[in-house]
Amino acid sequence: MPDIRVFSDSPAVARAAADDIVAAARANTDAGRPFSLVLSGGSTPKLLYQLLAAEPYRSRVDWPNVEIYFGDERAVPPEHADSNFKMANEALLSHVPLKPENVHRMEGERDPTEAAIAYGRMLKARFGDGGPDITLLGMGDDGHTASLFPGTPAVSETHHRCFAQFVEKSTTGPSWRITLTAPFINRSARVLALITGASKAGRLKEVLHGPRDPQRLPIQLVQPSPGRMEWLLDTAAAAQLPC
Ligand code: 6PG
16 A cells, blocks of 8 residues: 555645654764755745745754755756756755755756766765665656656666656756666655645556556656655645545
8 A cells, every 4th residue: 555645735745744854864863874865856845945944844953964865957057947956955955054065966067968977976975775865756747756757768777876868748848857767766765755736636546546557657666665655645636546
């Protein structure tokens, strides 16, 4: 059975995710271990990032102990309106006392293939065969997650941790994307998929209750082992799921 929590609206989803992140970060600090968090792009996580940057959440996290990574990036410079780093930086990263060397952005301004190779090497150096503590994901209306778009080569990638590809039908139009691969995402101790809004309801039903078809529904590839996949939904996104 999928691990699903349904909340009244998107602010409630963001609060639940913030509570989970604060608790997990504190547990690592108490145990003397760094806490690694992979951020997702798109619009849904912005509320969560803004919550974490403000009280009462901000001062409950030992930010110098937190390592930030990204699930995907658009091939644009970090100051570009489409940059996932820009959104995360403005909503969260610039407001909390992270160590600059602990913020690992994908370099969207570089040649995408070179940027993906560099990111993969960095992940290998930092995690070895392991993975992050929490990976945040969203889901597009078409069933993509991170920049694993339906029918694209990244969906079939089994070896690399990070991959670059040109995507004809992406949310920002035909463009290059850099993305974590499913095998790396699946090394996460926990994946929190934040999915809100009525436009996701039909696809989410297919993803969770339809036949397995990850080429068409790439988010079905996310099955962390031995980690946990947790779905945090609002009532609109969950509307077509069986009770
Ligand atoms: C990106 C993403 C992407 C996103 C989904 C959902 O860079 O676009 O990381 O996978 O999470 O497209 O986007 P929304 O939250 O905007 O619906």
